[in-house]
Every structure is written in structure tokens, then in C-alpha cells.
Amino acid sequence: MQLRYNFRLYPTPGQRESLARAFGCARVVFNDGLRARQIAREQGLPYLSDGDLSKRVITEAKKTTERSWLSEVSAVVLQQALADLNTAFRNFFASITGKRKGPKVAPPRFRSRKANRQAIRFTKNARFSITTGGKLRLPKIGDVDIRWSRSLPADPSSVTVIKDAAGRYFASFVVETADAPLPEAASEVGIDLGLTHFAVTSDGRKVDNPRFLRRAERRLRKAQQDLSRKANGSNNRKKAVVKVAKAHAKVADARRDWAHKLSTQIIRENQAVYVENLAVSGLGRTRLAKSVHDAGWSQFVTMLEYKAARHGRHFAKIDRWFPSSKLCSACGALAESMPLNVRSWECPCGAVHDRDVNAAKNILAAGRAERLNACGGTVRPAA
Numbered sequence: 001m002q003l004r005y006n007f008r009l010y011p012t013p014g015q016r017e018s019l020a021r022a023f024g025c026a027r028v029v030f031n032d033g034l035r036a037r038q039i040a041r042e043q044g045l046p047y048l049s050d051g052d053l054s055k056r057v058i059t060e061a062k063k064t065t066e067r068s069w070l071s072e073v074s075a076v077v078l079q080q081a082l083a084d085l086n087t088a089f090r091n092f093f094a095s096i097t098g099k100r101k102g103p104k105v106a107p108p109r110f111r112s113r114k115a116n117r118q119a120i121r122f123t124k125n126a127r128f129s130i131t132t133g134g135k136l137r138l139p140k141i142g143d144v145d146i147r148w149s150r151s152l153p154a155d156p157s158s159v160t161v162i163k164d165a166a167g168r169y170f171a172s173f174v175v176e177t178a179d180a181p182l183p184e185a186a187s188e189v190g191i192d193l194g195l196t197h198f199a200v201t202s203d204g205r206k207v208d209n210p211r212f213l214r215r216a217e218r219r220l221r222k223a224q225q226d227l228s229r230k231a232n233g234s235n236n237r238k239k240a241v242v243k244v245a246k247a248h249a250k251v252a253d254a255r256r257d258w259a260h261k262l263s264t265q266i267i268r269e270n271q272a273v274y275v276e277n278l279a280v281s282g283l284g285r286t287r288l289a290k291s292v293h294d295a296g297w298s299q300f301v302t303m304l305e306y307k308a309a310r311h312g313r314h315f316a317k318i319d320r321w322f323p324s325s326k327l328c329s330a331c332g333a334l335a336e337s338m339p340l341n342v343r344s345w346e347c348p349c350g351a352v353h354d355r356d357v358n359a360a361k362n363i364l365a366a367g368r369a370e371r372l373n374a375c376g377g378t379v380r381p382a383a
């Protein structure tokens, strides 16, 4: 399976200049390609093939005076920018013809010079390498300092260099990793992702966002308030924007590290993991949007999913129409309504439930039943 490994980069001022040039060239090639296809369509000409497009906006363009500077950056970076454009077009076509499932994909849009996040990709063809001194050697950029927070398990097939809104640089390596099955575990777990806790498990564990994360979030909110008080176009506003971006990056980093630890622990301890299918994009349109996105559940669930695949664990999402909080996990009776403020309840059968733990137990039961069904078993979830 392919995994990404991200590390912080520390380019020198000269390397930053070269990177800025490469970001710019990649953007220009992407936009030139998009424009060429749009014009062809307006003129009723056939769709420009990937090969023709590459010839036109890279090979031929380099020979013109207006685009001769494209030669100053690695050709692979330009080809990869065009590859991104081609993928965007393919996804868009697959989406409008119904070949691609899920939410509709918008047609590719022009990349802005003012975009917060800039990225370029080097593939193996670009001959990027890691020097014996432990630096990242990038063609036409140089040997860039990198902080290796962990080691790469194999040779990377590509590296994406990213500059984020906070002005930080990252290298994101794609590495093909072998499966690493863990010894069989006895327990299985259902996880309820709720609003009062980050997660509640069927064995009764309640996981809250850690205090350091809440602190970082408070600092972010304060930076955002400070920003809103600064006059438009002022120097102080520019400084405040960078401050917000930095606070944002801190929150994102802290949350990711924490989600990594939690997901690794859950996968290590359990043979099967079931979570409610949140369909976060659906919930995202409601008033819960902010908390849903802030809570970082989808990131956490994604981690569970790929770690399960990698370590030989079973993972499944349980459909969200499943009434996990209204169903008594002891007798299977359905409570009539369950307002959000009800934290615990008693079923007529006598069972007293913590709302979230009961939901997690139901998710576990539904997950087990689905798995048995898939294995040819006859067990169905209690109605």
C-alpha cells in the first residue's frame, strides 16, 4: 500500500527563491494547459490529448520568448503540473458521465498566484535523491535541509514539496510499504464519534480532545479575533494573517499527531474496528458543520482505515441511518426519541445506558452482524 511520509524542510533563502520560481512555473503550465483546452472547446475543436497539450504548453512554449524561463526549472515539475490538470479533467468527465461515484466533481479551475498552499511534485524521473549527508537533493533547487522525524521504510517513488499558508516548507514522500500484520487480538470494538466526546468505545472508554489541543484551539480563536479587528490592507493585518496561519498549522499538527497515537493504539488492541459512517459531507451542511470539521473525525477514521488494512485488521463503517443511540443494546428495543441532551436513559427491559457507550455497542453489534453475513453466516442485527 502507498503511504505518505511528511517532513519539515528548511530551504536557504536562495533555495526559497528557486522554489518560488518552480511553484510559479508549475502554476503557469497548469493554467496555460487549462486555457488551451478551454479555447479548443470554444472553437469547436477536438479535446487536446495529454501528449499534444504537453508539446504545446511545455516543449513548444519553452522556445518562445514569453515562456523561455520555463527551462529554468525541472521539466518533471512541469510535466507533473500538467498531469494534475489531466487527472482533474478525467475526474470531472467521469463525474458528469456518472462513471465516478460520490459528490459531483467541479471542472478544473485556474490556479491563483495568491493561493495559500503551493506545491510541486518530483517523480523518480526527476532524479531527486537523499544525499549521504541526509539532505534532500532536488534538481535545479539544490540540497535542502530536512528534519527526519522518522525513517523512510523504503525508497520513495515521488516527493511533493509544499509551502503552506504559514510559510513553512514540507516534503511529502510517497512510499510503497509492505503489509505488516500484527499478532491476532481477541477484542473487537465499536466507536461512536460524538459531540460531547471525541470518541466513545463500546468497552466504555471516553476519549476527549486533549488539553494541549484545546489550548492550541483557544490560541487560534484569539488570533482570528485579533485579525478581525485589523484594518484592511494594513501592515498589521498582514502580520495578523501570518499569525492566524501559524496558529492554524499548530492546531492541525497537534491534532494529527494525537489522532495518529489514538488510531495506532485502537488498531493494535482490536482485531476488528467499526465506526459509524458519518458521511461528514452530509453533516457538514447542517449547523453542526463547524464542530464536525474541527473535530477532525474524518482524518481519524481515514487513519483507522489504512492502518487496519496495513496491519491485517478488519475495519468497517456502519451506515448512518442505523439508529445507534435509540436502540437498546441489551434487548434491541427502539426508544421513541433521543434528544441530544439526554446523556443516559433506562430501557423498559431494565438496562440503564450511557447514551454514547450504548451507541458504540450497537455499532459493534451491527459491524459484527454485517461481517458474519458477508462470511455467509445467518446472524442479522436485532431489529
Ligand SMILES: [Zn+2]
Pocket (backbone or CB within 6 Å): 328, 329, 330, 331, 332, 333, 347, 348, 349, 350, 351
Ligand atoms: Zn432494553
